[in-house]
Amino acid sequence: MATPINQRIAFITGGNRGIGFETAKQLGLLGILPVIxxxxxxxxxxxxxxxxxxxVQAEAIVFDATKRADRQKAVDFFEAKAGRLDILINNAGVYLEGEPGIAPSFTASTVPEHVLRDTLETNFLAPVALTQALLPLLKKSAAGRIxxxxxxxxxxxxxxxxxxxIYDAKATAYDSSKTILNAYTVHLAYELKGSTVKVNSAHPGWVQTSMGGSAAPMSIVxxxxTSVILATLPxxxxSGGFFHMNDTLPW
Ligand SMILES: NC(=O)c1ccc[n+]([C@@H]2O[C@H](COP(=O)([O-])OP(=O)(O)OC[C@H]3O[C@@H](n4cnc5c(N)ncnc54)[C@H](OP(=O)(O)O)[C@@H]3O)[C@@H](O)[C@H]2O)c1
Structure with missing residues (x-):
């Protein structure tokens, strides 16, 4: 039986470094319990x-987003911890088409199938599967946010x-993975219309992380x-939008 906790509770995938770590920190400083x-x-x-x-007092789950058993481990954790989940941030992601800030290693006509598969696995299939697994707990929140x-x-x-x-920034696998993740945002928001759960897509900016590289103009802070704004929406x-900070982006 879960012990009810009053503190809002958030799950941030890929929370050990980069944007995910900073998101956990900022949510924690707002009084939310971050689970990374x-x-x-x-x-x-x-x-x-x-x-x-x-x-920031946080908790962690040893978890690989592509492993079904780990996704179930997350469900079990939040069920036992709070009997609900307030915020899910599908942050873990990969870029497998070369070094940050440099032209992608492949074009649309040469990107290898394994690069497409591995990118879609982490950036699309895993967040969809995790969202489906955690949705019953998000629906138990007074204000679920994805x-x-x-x-x-x-x-x-x-x-x-x-x-x-971005016209010349064409990394086929990565870009496509984010396009279909956006499609999922729109479809899930449609399904969740009238519920207390909101789902949105975030563009964090071009950020100085391992993925973004040192030429990126934006600090990790x-x-x-954008993730924090969308995680704490009133x-x-x-719901069903695509945002950078408070600006709407075109699909
Ligand atoms: N940086 C940018 O400029 C930028 C721009 C637009 C969008 N984004 C998006 O923002 C998100 C965070 O990016 P970032 O720049 O912070 O990237 P990052 O510094 O490379 O960090 C990626 C995080 O994802 C985790 N991860 C990767 N595969 C995983 C898996 N299978 N299971 C669990 N965790 C996994 C990594 O864990 P390990 O430490 O174990 O590898 C790490 O914690 C990504 O979705 C990215 O596509 C970033």
């Missing part, structure tokens, strides 16, 4: 110690506009802000 997913017990202890240094970490690189409108700043906030 981390792929090894050692990395979990390191991340929790770093969060404590910022004054944030899908997408990217402006998933925007078909901008990719097909020669005047857009600012890079977490009851009259949007």
């Amino acid at each position: 997913s981390v792929r090894s017990a050692e990395a979990a202890q390191d991340a929790l110690a770093q969060l404590r240094d910022f004054g 944030v899908n970490l997408s990217s402006i690189l998933g925007s078909l409108t901008l990719h097909s506009d020669p005047s857009s700043p 600012d890079g977490a802000k 009851d009259d906030g949007p």
